Amino acid sequence: TLYRTLKTFEEKGLVHQIDDGTNISKFALCEPGCNCEIDQDLHLHFHCGNCDKTVCLTEHKIPHINLPQGYVAEDANLVIKGICDSCSQH
Structure with a gap:
């Protein structure tokens, strides 16, 4: 099944799986060298309350x-919730 894959x-x-509080399983591609272990490479995620999109902010650990x-x-x-750059420009 897709879930098992x-x-x-x-x-x-x-x-890596993203828990953004929406109760919907979301996944993002890992960047080269990513090691999504608790002490290695955890980064912020941002969830837009307007367009409902969630993105990785890998430069912010x-x-x-x-x-x-x-x-x-x-x-x-750690998920920051607000309005993304695309939505805030409208």
């Missing part, structure tokens, strides 16, 4: 967060 691509590091002892991070996600 996307999951395989995700496991191989070709795409999520900073490492030191958790209290005993806590183990398995995933991190």
Whole structure:
């Protein structure tokens, strides 16, 4: 199925899943050298409330967060919500 294919691509590091709070599975192609691990290459995403588009902001990294002892991070996600550059020009 398409879902299994996307999951395989995700496991191989070709795409990463974006959780933008819309309850719709979205995937983006990984850039060369991307290693979407929690301590390696997590970046911001932007979700436009006008056109409903979500984009990767790969040049803006999520900073490492030191958790209290005993806590183990398995995933991190930071989505900025607002109006994208295309919509804000209209």
